[in-house]
């Protein structure tokens with residue numbers, strides 16, 4: 001390119017100004033690899049230019065033909081012909097030869113003009129992702145002489161003005177008539193990109209990206225011995241049918257099946273006329289991960305933007321897939337995602353409101369739709385209830401929870417039990433459920449995702465429901481007392497048992513409870529666990545030990561509650577002191593741990609093994625061969641309770 005004259009004269013020392021040189025290879029590579037998702041966009045850009053050219057011509061000639069015709073020629077060339085406004089020589093020089101120049105921007109404002117699809121002035125370059133040469137022959141609607149522009153992947157181009165009528169023979173029989181206004185673009189496939197220009201690919205791509213465009217687009221296909229035009233545009237938006245039309249619901253379901261690949265539970269109409277947004281949110285028939293949202297099929301001015309566009313809906317709306325046409329939203333330069341601006345944020349909020357209103361209505365209405373929706377998407381209701389008060393009330397009224405009195409809603413639990421006791425973890429629920437159930441204590445399993453937040457919010461919003469987490473005391477209170485005279489007899493034994501489990505930080509108590517098949521349960525509350533954890537850490541941490549110790553309050557003892565109604569526990573309480581009784585208690589402790597779903601650590605495994613050995617020793621005949629060894633069992637840590645067990649293995653209880 002010619003250097004521009006220096007702004008400061010041509011003095012020897014003065015700087016001189018030059019125009020940038022553009023390496024077209026580099027630019028095309030940038031587009032193909034980093035801007036566009038792949039070469040397939042070349043066809044979208046060609047269709048877009050054709051449609052924009054027709055839009056421009058309609059501005060002065062409203063009744064002009066609106067046709068785009070695509071033809072795959074035998075030598076691998078793709079031809080796209082439109083009945084648009086065409087280009088004069090000057091326009092071609094300015095618009096085709098300059099990267100970034102576009103006739104579709106408002107020169108004064110520098111913004112895109114609302115009626116056009118394009119705006120950036122780079123779309124035509126995408127042709128070079130599949131072709132080394134692009135030819136555009138054009139007849140301007142303004143009556144200028146026809147032109148032939150040829151651009152090459154090396155960055156050069158030729159431009160030729162043709163005499164009027166020169167194209168008549170070449171264009172004879174084309175739509176729009178002989179040398180009528182319009183343009184014809186031809187792309188000769190690069191050897192490694194031939195598949196992008198085959199008839200099958202062109203048909204599929206044109207239908208996919210251009211199927212909803214408001215012009216007549218057709219691809220030439222062989223029929224019998226001849227050729228015919230196969231239309232890929234349908235003319236109307238699939239959701240534009242009158243809502244009173246009885247077949248509309250089925251037609252939308254069929255459209256969803258064909259386009260998105262699933263049969264929807266329901267279709268929610270989306271309509272924001274002010275933002276130029278219309279479409280449908282299809283409710284997925286089965287559960288999806290909350291992180292899988294954002295796969296919406298979005299059209300901008302009826303041209304497909306993308307099939308996996310995100311940001312259109314709030315995150316909680318992961319149970320729908322939308323198909324929308326959005327005239328008021330801005331595409332990014334790649335035209336594959338939406339530009340995040342205030343308009344998009346407003347649209348997202350409004351669409352979210354539409355979907356939430358539908359959800360509230362649907363959940364208020366008992367019936368198969370509500371049931372199927374909750375089965376598939378209860379997580380979405382939970383996610384929404386975390387931030388939305390109306391949905392919190394709805395969730396409390398309709399979401400089924402696992403409780404010790406069977407499946408029930410939180411509202412039902414509050415009404416029946418006068419309070420809502422819940423466990424924040426599934427493990428804790430499993431631990432207390434058998435005993436709570438037997439005692440008719442209603443406990444809600446609040447251990448699943450979002451539950452803790454929902455129950456905490458509900459506790460504040462509905463104080464009269466008395467929503468709170470379950471504590472050991474709640475369970476202990478429902479366990480039956482033991483006859484005081486009997487308890488007095490057992491007092492010394494209970495104290496000895498507590499002493500035996502001192503290292504386990506567990507206090508032993510006795511109650512009567514159902515099921516009587518259960519000899520013992522372990523109760524511990526979260527604060528006690530936390531305090532024990534702190535105390536344990538403080539023991540091992542040198543540097544932080546003192547700091548941690550300051551936080552650790554005296555630990556609330558765990559409780560091993562022996563069941564006086566259980567024959568084994570009863571016999572153990574009545575047994576004389578000695579190795580067998582100790583081993584029996586330790587066994588009950590370990591089995592209560594297991595029942596609580598807690599993993600056994602090395603020390604507890606050792607306890608279990610040693611108790612078993614002691615019990616076997618006591619129970620087996622004296623002359624049975626001794627198979628025990630002196631080796632400590634695997635997994636026993638230092639200070640294991642072995643040293644607390646009597647070494648006498650005679651099988652006789654020591655006094």
Ligand SMILES: Nc1ncnc2c1ncn2[C@@H]1O[C@H](COP(=O)(O)OP(=O)(O)OP(=O)(O)O)[C@@H](O)[C@H]1O
Nearest residue numbers: 049053095102103104118119120121122123124183
């Ligand atoms: N088929 C056509 N008929 C008439 N003019 C055309 C045609 N194709 C391209 N042009 C002209 O060439 C210009 C550049 O086209 P190009 O596709 O590179 O960018 P754009 O369509 O303006 O913007 P975008 O990069 O957003 O697609 C257009 O603005 C238009 O004026």
